Amino acid sequence: MARIIQCVPNFSEGRNKEIIEKIVEEVRIMEEVKLLDYSMDKDHNRTVVTFIGEPEKVILAAFNACKVASELIDMKNHTGEHPRMGATDVIPIIPISDVTMDECVQLSKELGERIGKELNIPVFLYEKSAQTSLRENLADVRRGQYEGMAEKLKDEMWKPDFGPANLNERAGVTAVGARMPLVAFNVNLGTDDINVAKNIAKGVRASSGGFKYCKALGIEIKERNIVQVSMNMVDYTKTPLYRVFDVIEREAKRYGVNVVGSEVVGLLPMAALIDVADYYLRLESFDHSQILEKRMFE
Amino acid sequence: MARIIQCVPNFSEGRNKEIIEKIVEEVRIMEEVKLLDYSMDKDHNRTVVTFIGEPEKVILAAFNACKVASELIDMKNHTGEHPRMGATDVIPIIPISDVTMDECVQLSKELGERIGKELNIPVFLYEKSAQTSLRENLADVRRGQYEGMAEKLKDEMWKPDFGPANLNERAGVTAVGARMPLVAFNVNLGTDDINVAKNIAKGVRASSGGFKYCKALGIEIKERNIVQVSMNMVDYTKTPLYRVFDVIEREAKRYGVNVVGSEVVGLLPMAALIDVADYYLRLESFDHSQILEKRMFE
Structure with a gap:
């Protein structure tokens, strides 16, 4: 690239x-x-x-x-x-x-x-x-x-x-x-209990002891009858999406609640998602220059 | 892009x-x-x-x-x-x-x-x-x-x-x-028992009843004392990396073996990895045009 x-x-x-x-x-x-x-x-x-x-x-x-x-x-x-x-x-x-x-x-x-x-x-x-x-x-x-x-x-x-x-x-x-790019990343929870979202948001955001580069709020998605941990990831290289996602999933289980999905709002750099794939596939020594599109514009 | x-x-x-x-x-x-x-x-x-x-x-x-x-x-x-x-x-x-x-x-x-x-x-x-x-x-x-x-x-x-x-x-x-691009994708298993890799390869490859767009072999990685399911993914849009990875992980457990890592050899299209992130994060309606780099060259 x-x-x-x-x-x-x-x-x-x-x-x-x-x-x-x-x-x-x-x-x-x-x-x-x-x-x-x-x-x-x-x-x-x-x-x-x-x-x-x-x-x-x-x-x-x-x-x-x-x-x-x-x-x-x-x-x-x-x-x-x-x-x-x-x-x-x-x-x-x-x-x-x-x-x-x-x-x-x-x-x-x-x-x-x-x-x-x-x-x-x-x-x-x-x-x-x-x-x-x-x-x-x-x-x-x-x-x-x-x-x-x-x-x-x-x-x-x-x-x-x-x-x-x-x-x-x-x-x-x-x-x-x-400054780093902001990634607007929301995780949807299969409950209508706003307290679950609020408690989890408290757990993952920097201001209350969570991840340093994560801002988070618990909000209601009324039309779907669910709640959401709505986040701004302010440095995806230091607080990666997958780490926050995994913690939210585990914390939700503590309330017997499932993660029903997530969403990225607006634009984000490719690397923020490649890092996610790298993590879940447990890639060994993957180099972003192996991505064909990066070769095209180097 | x-x-x-x-x-x-x-x-x-x-x-x-x-x-x-x-x-x-x-x-x-x-x-x-x-x-x-x-x-x-x-x-x-x-x-x-x-x-x-x-x-x-x-x-x-x-x-x-x-x-x-x-x-x-x-x-x-x-x-x-x-x-x-x-x-x-x-x-x-x-x-x-x-x-x-x-x-x-x-x-x-x-x-x-x-x-x-x-x-x-x-x-x-x-x-x-x-x-x-x-x-x-x-x-x-x-x-x-x-x-x-x-x-x-x-x-x-x-x-x-x-x-x-x-x-x-x-x-x-x-x-x-x-033709579709080939993705060379290998999954490493925490055992030196070549039969585990061979059996799993048999399970995931098309020729013996596995995924239609996957070719697989079990091989030994002697210098690391482990075995590997070595694959050619011949259509990552129809047989995605994450699905094969998840099945390999589950089959390995049946032998009490862990996946220790994976590797992509050579080049691959960005979409093959974005699809992996999309799957594990359970993204709802993510569009590849949300990737900043794609906007640069459109």
């Missing part, structure tokens, strides 16, 4: 289709980059754009889109329900295939530096790219939002990683950072 | 590197086609070339390679241990990604017709492309070999599917046909 990263920038415009089309066009015209989706949200006044492709080209498309956003979106006039601090609010850089997290961190720094220098926008590195634990969590970085950023930037602790020391009044502030 | 087929033509030359390089060059220079491997066998005086890519381009590369082989290889002088009937002996066409078997059959017919017409070589369609059950098995088609083909072609039952009615003395006869 080719080297692939994903980029999911969030822009602070969700009402003016003309502006969004001009931003998205920068992604659409880039060779070796594939636009997967963009969805405008009127209430949030925000658009999330999803694209994947060759790493350098993805970064270039992200920069170009950010540049157009800085020209067409004026944060001084922005209203919307979603917290935000910049015309290009946040740019996550995500490893998908044959690219390491370290490489994505490096790419995010190059992108951040260019946005700072050439577009004169203060840039914070967040998540895996954060230079201090204070900036790992996007909510902390964005706290105060656009309206509070001029003041926040004066604090020595919130000196931007790149770009000018002071707020860009038109474009605001942008966060750039590398 | 892009639409991908594989092609594995066999040429009746395994000693003259210059000739083979000229044949292989036709694959190497084709855009959207990836040469994966070619291996010359001196005793067989035969070379197997493996390549994958965009279907129309793969067929074009196969035709061009066949044309060069018809110019550079003279079957009148050919000796070698492997049965053969033509300069280009056989051209298997194999669906890998987002291509159906029916499409591969159609492509094989187009290729066969062109070889017949433009290169003046008699062509037999075999395996899934065979127009009569008599020609499904390559060994039946090739019986008599090059030396017997002039006579064989006179038989009304062996009128070629394409090309001249009589033998091309220089290039011989070529078989073209669509």
Whole structure:
């Protein structure tokens, strides 16, 4: 497979289709980059754009889109329900295939530096790219939002990683950072007892002592009269799907309940499922380069 | 993922590197086609070339390679241990990604017709492309070999599917046909008792009543002091890896033996492993287009 990263920038415009089309066009015209989706949200006044492709080209498309956003979106006039601090609010850089997290961190720094220098926008590195634990969590970085950023930037602790020391009044502030892809993975249980799902969710999620890279909730699927452990797997390489699935199955048995099925919602990297096959077949020394499709685009 | 087929033509030359390089060059220079491997066998005086890519381009590369082989290889002088009937002996066409078997059959017919017409070589369609059950098995088609083909072609039952009615003395006869990819899949058992592996192999293979698209042998892995069920899965879509694995595991238990691991030898299509993950996770309505890498090249 080719080297692939994903980029999911969030822009602070969700009402003016003309502006969004001009931003998205920068992604659409880039060779070796594939636009997967963009969805405008009127209430949030925000658009999330999803694209994947060759790493350098993805970064270039992200920069170009950010540049157009800085020209067409004026944060001084922005209203919307979603917290935000910049015309290009946040740019996550995500490893998908044959690219390491370290490489994505490096790419995010190059992108951040260019946005700072050439577009004169203060840039914070967040998540895996954060230079201090204070900036790992996007909510902390964005706290105060656009309206509070001029003041926040004066604090020595919130000196931007790149770009000018002071707020860009038109474009605001942008966060750039590398993170793992999220895999939305749900396991359905053959009972209508919500407590079973809630108890199991508690058992597998990091926040209550479970797997470090698993977020989980117990919810009801009323139309099927069953319950579900609804999860976000935030690093499938460290907390693999099969391990969580097996634990849920065993915990469910403790209540006399069966797993009736599971589902992946949305997109996921191939490796997240190949790892599952590798585990259950107990493959010895399987190499992903044995997959024919990976040879095609290497 | 892009639409991908594989092609594995066999040429009746395994000693003259210059000739083979000229044949292989036709694959190497084709855009959207990836040469994966070619291996010359001196005793067989035969070379197997493996390549994958965009279907129309793969067929074009196969035709061009066949044309060069018809110019550079003279079957009148050919000796070698492997049965053969033509300069280009056989051209298997194999669906890998987002291509159906029916499409591969159609492509094989187009290729066969062109070889017949433009290169003046008699062509037999075999395996899934065979127009009569008599020609499904390559060994039946090739019986008599090059030396017997002039006579064989006179038989009304062996009128070629394409090309001249009589033998091309220089290039011989070529078989073209669509088939599924082979997956070499072995399961290792925690015992040194070869009879356990042999009995289980008998249970899972088609020839003794097992799964229709599974060939299996019990063999010893002496250096590890274990035995193995060594298999060729000849249609992973109809006899999936997980089903055979599960049956082997259960049969082994009947002898008090554990499965210690498994292995895939060589290449396989991504779908063969995604199907395994789908089965063990009990995924509900998973679509392969949810795999990010498939979106990249669609």
